[in-house]
Amino acid sequence: MVLQVENLHTHLHLKRGILRAVDGVSLSVGEGETLGLVGESGSGKTLTGLSLLRLLPKGSGRIVEGSIRLDGQELTTLPEAAMAQTIRGRRIAMIMQDPMTSLNPVFSIGDQVSNPLRNHNIAQGAALRSKVVEVLTQVRIPSAEKRLGDYPHQFSGGQRQRIVAAMAIGCTPRLLVADEPTTALDVTIQVQIIALLRQIQADTGTGIILITHDLGVAASLCHRIAVMYAGRIVETGPVRRIYKSPSHPYTQALLAAIPRLGEKRSRLQAIPGQPPSLIDPPTGCRFAPRCPARMEKCAEQPPIVQLADGHEAACWKLA
Amino acid sequence: MLALQNVTKHYKTRRGTVRAVEGVSFEVRPKSTLALVGESGCGKTTIAKMILQLERPTAGAIAFEGANTATMNAAALKQYRRQVMAVFQDPYASLNPRLRVGTIIAEPLLAHENPGRAAVEKRVADVLDIVGLPATAARLYPHEFSGGQRQRIAIARALALRPRLMVLDEPVSALDVSIRAQVLNLLADIQQEFGLTYLIIAHDLALVEHFSDDVAVIYLGRVAEAGPTAEVFAQPRHPYTQALLAAVPQPDPDHVLNEAAAAGEIASALDPPSGCRFHPRCPLAIERCRSETPEPRGTPHQAACHLVEA
Ligand SMILES: Nc1ncnc2c1ncn2[C@@H]1O[C@H](COP(=O)(O)OP(=O)(O)OP(=O)(O)O)[C@@H](O)[C@H]1O
Ligand SMILES: Nc1ncnc2c1ncn2[C@@H]1O[C@H](COP(=O)(O)OP(=O)(O)O)[C@@H](O)[C@H]1O
Ligand code: SF4
Ligand code: SF4
Ligand SMILES: [Mg+2]
Ligand SMILES: [Mg+2]
Numbered sequence: 001m002v003l004q005v006e007n008l009h010t011h012l013h014l015k016r017g018i019l020r021a022v023d024g025v026s027l028s029v030g031e032g033e034t035l036g037l038v039g040e041s042g043s044g045k046t047l048t049g050l051s052l053l054r055l056l057p058k059g060s061g062r063i064v065e066g067s068i069r070l071d072g073q074e075l076t077t078l079p080e081a082a083m084a085q086t087i088r089g090r091r092i093a094m095i096m097q098d099p100m101t102s103l104n105p106v107f108s109i110g111d112q113v114s115n116p117l118r119n120h121n122i123a124q125g126a127a128l129r130s131k132v133v134e135v136l137t138q139v140r141i142p143s144a145e146k147r148l149g150d151y152p153h154q155f156s157g158g159q160r161q162r163i164v165a166a167m168a169i170g171c172t173p174r175l176l177v178a179d180e181p182t183t184a185l186d187v188t189i190q191v192q193i194i195a196l197l198r199q200i201q202a203d204t205g206t207g208i209i210l211i212t213h214d215l216g217v218a219a220s221l222c223h224r225i226a227v228m229y230a231g232r233i234v235e236t237g238p239v240r241r242i243y244k245s246p247s248h249p250y251t252q253a254l255l256a257a258i259p260r261l262g263e264k265r266s267r268l269q270a271i272p273g274q275p276p277s278l279i280d281p282p283t284g285c286r287f288a289p290r291c292p293a294r295m296e297k298c299a300e301q302p303p304i305v306q307l308a309d310g311h312e313a314a315c316w317k318l319a
Numbered sequence: 320m321l322a323l324q325n326v327t328k329h330y331k332t333r334r335g336t337v338r339a340v341e342g343v344s345f346e347v348r349p350k351s352t353l354a355l356v357g358e359s360g361c362g363k364t365t366i367a368k369m370i371l372q373l374e375r376p377t378a379g380a381i382a383f384e385g386a387n388t389a390t391m392n393a394a395a396l397k398q399y400r401r402q403v404m405a406v407f408q409d410p411y412a413s414l415n416p417r418l419r420v421g422t423i424i425a426e427p428l429l430a431h432e433n434p435g436r437a438a439v440e441k442r443v444a445d446v447l448d449i450v451g452l453p454a455t456a457a458r459l460y461p462h463e464f465s466g467g468q469r470q471r472i473a474i475a476r477a478l479a480l481r482p483r484l485m486v487l488d489e490p491v492s493a494l495d496v497s498i499r500a501q502v503l504n505l506l507a508d509i510q511q512e513f514g515l516t517y518l519i520i521a522h523d524l525a526l527v528e529h530f531s532d533d534v535a536v537i538y539l540g541r542v543a544e545a546g547p548t549a550e551v552f553a554q555p556r557h558p559y560t561q562a563l564l565a566a567v568p569q570p571d572p573d574h575v576l577n578e579a580a581a582a583g584e585i586a587s588a589l590d591p592p593s594g595c596r597f598h599p600r601c602p603l604a605i606e607r608c609r610s611e612t613p614e615p616r617g618t619p620h621q622a623a624c625h626l627v628e629a
Contacts (some may be wrong), residue, residue: 040495074568078446096489141375157359186522187543187566188580213496217569220576239572257500259529264549267507268500268529274465275497 001069002174002207003029003052008066010044010051013059017279021047023231027065029175034238036196036218038209038230045211046097048168049177052141052209053088054080071174080185090120093168093178096185097211099160102167103152108146109136109163117170135166138203139196158189165196174203179211194221215258219243224310227251230276230286237311248313250287285316293317320349320516321370321484326379327340328365339365341540344615346419347484347533352510352517354531354548356524356563359586362540363520370518371405372396372556383484401431404486408489410469414461414476420447421457424476431480446475449512450505467498471505478509487519491526503530524567534562540588541597546620556622559597585615595625 003174010022021044029035037045040122051063054075065284068075075083095115103112112131119122123131131146139162141155152160161181168176178197180293182190189275194217200207213216218225219237227235227250232260235248246252256269273290276282282289285298299314304316327605328340337478347353355363368374370381372388381388383399383436391399407413414423424443432441444454450471459575461469470490477485481542494507500535503526512516522529527534528548536559544557565577583600586592589629592599598608607625615621 191566215570219570219572220568259525261525270500271497
């Protein structure tokens with residue numbers, strides 16, 4: 001296993017109270033494997049990703065419990081200096097949700113792609129320059145050599161996303177966390193990014209966590225899927241099991257609610273209500289207020305039920 | 320109901336002329352839904368703004384029930400404005416955070432007819448009820464609502480004047496997957512009940528197939544293909560429509576994505592390619608495509624491509 005996360009709890013200490021953004025998440029990613037972390041906005045996907053890099057909001061964010069192991073090495077207790085020197089951007093890299101938060105508008109892209117390579121002593125001098133050209137070419141920036149001096153605004157949205165990917169893969173990380181890498185992009189550009197991530201993985205064997213709310217993108221890229229709802233993972237399984245025989249009522253409802261190409265329905269099957277607040281979540285099953293299968297027992301936290309090899313869901317209905 | 324004839328919009332900028340919309344024609348049939356689709360920057364929002372009279376076309380005509388909006392007198396224009404309402408993408412940006420929901424919804428009502436306080440309150444309560452919110456919502460502020468609820472408020476506001484045409488610019492793309500279906504079903508119900516006509520802008524092609532009767536596929540300011548949605552989606556004729564459909568990731572692990580579809584990127588509207596604007600990306604382009612602009616052919620299912628027979 002490249003990554004093994006067990007019972008991770010990440011809290012944000014806000015004026016309004018303690019926000020339990022990640023509330024007992026366990027997941028794993030193998031060599032050359034892509035895990036899709038899917039769920040709606042605010043369910044804690046990004047904060048799960050940021051926890052792996054220990055890049056939580058300063059002051060308010062804290063990992064309060066659980067274990068994160070990269071190739072067996074525990075990261076939650078690693079000193080910050082070691083985290084910065086040996087892990088962040090080196091062995092775990094993240095592609096952020098909005099490419100402009102990762103790119104600095106006043107530095108050329110050549111500078112920005114060099115930075116992690118220089119900081120982690122991957123290359124210097126002429127070798128550094130040719131490495132930068134190499135990774136930019138790998139992410140298909142046309143005439144990369146001539147564009148090293150250009151600034152982020154001189155590139156299109158799709159190209160900026162690919163430049164951010166170049167920064168992330170330069171040091172051949174063991175784990176790549178890609179947070180909604182295609183969300184703001186058109187479908188034609190989206191497929192190019194999907195193809196790129198696939199190619200990076202084939203070339204380097206990196207494990208990938210793909211964070212997305214788009215069930216189409218997740219299906220086309222992931223080997224396994226973890227469905228997140230209100231800070232918890234409610235179902236995990238191989239991609240075919242999740243899409244062909246979803247077991248948790250939330251996964252079922254989500255798959256039923258999206259329109260599909262080639263299928264004309266007069267009405268969509270909506271999920272009533274809205275996700276709960278993470279400051280004051282319902283006790284027991286967090287999907288209960290919206291769940292059509294809710295029963296009395298659901299007021300207690302549901303057990304994790306093994307359904308098949310590698311397929312599990314947290315629900316009383318399945319217990 | 321609404322007809323665009325050769326509508327063109329050019330923006331003069333310091334860097335040159337942006338050809339945002341170029342000779343676009345289509346018709347929206349009464350009580351039906353027409354969808355505009357296409358990549359970011361292809362001109363969809365500009366078309367919507369011209370219909371809403373927020374921008375003036377550089378050339379061409381927009382007619383509402385046969386009357387050209389450019390030659391309407393002040394009274395007719397006022398009438399037009401109250402019959403055509405809009406709901407925009409971002410429910411956070413489109414509602415004034417300092418006003419109570421009741422005031423937000425009553426605003427167009429007061430501007431157009433000012434029927435008196437009691438009547439206004441009643442109409443506000445009525446439209447809130449239509450969108451599934453309690454009458455007490457009128458006293459609260461936008462930040463006290465979720466994204467989906469805010470989009471319901473925006474819809475209630477658009478409904479207050481009982482419009483006949485609604486322009487919906489990406490009405491659900493800012494909302495969560497689990498909330499989108501609620502809002503789309505609501506829009507469908509309202510259309511049924513009040514006989515509304517919709518022009519919807521959306522980039523989610525599965526949603527467009529589900530929600531619209533007719534579709535116009537726009538590429539760099541021009542209509543590439545248009546017609547009944549069922550026909551266009553079942554048998555796309557234009558290479559661009561084919562590429563778009565092939566690129567949609569589907570919630571099915573057995574679906575194979577065509578990664579080669581529409582390689583490259585949309586050109587700049589500042590300097591659009593000659594001839595067929597899609598030719599630099601078109602896998603089927605022939606010599607003629609570089610120099611000659613293809614005319615739309617076929618009816619009601621039309622495509623503007625040299626390879627498509629009428
Ligand atoms: N006020 C303006 N001045 C100059 N150019 C403009 C202006 N408004 C729009 N444009 C340009 O016109 C073209 C069409 O823009 P428009 O906003 O209509 O695209 P769109 O299809 O709605 O895209 P999106 O899906 O990103 O919303 C783009 O190239 C855009 O940059
Ligand atoms: N910097 C922050 N300050 C306060 N709340 C935050 C911050 N970042 C995230 N949150 C909250 O934490 C929860 C989980 O957020 P996030 O991990 O970003 O969700 P997702 O990526 O699934 O959309 C949400 O309720 C969100 O509003
Ligand atoms: S535990 Fe109960 S409420 Fe939760 S998903 Fe299962 S059946 Fe529904
Ligand atoms: S006209 Fe030519 S370039 Fe344009 S879509 Fe048809 S074949 Fe392709
Ligand atoms: Mg996020
Ligand atoms: Mg737009």
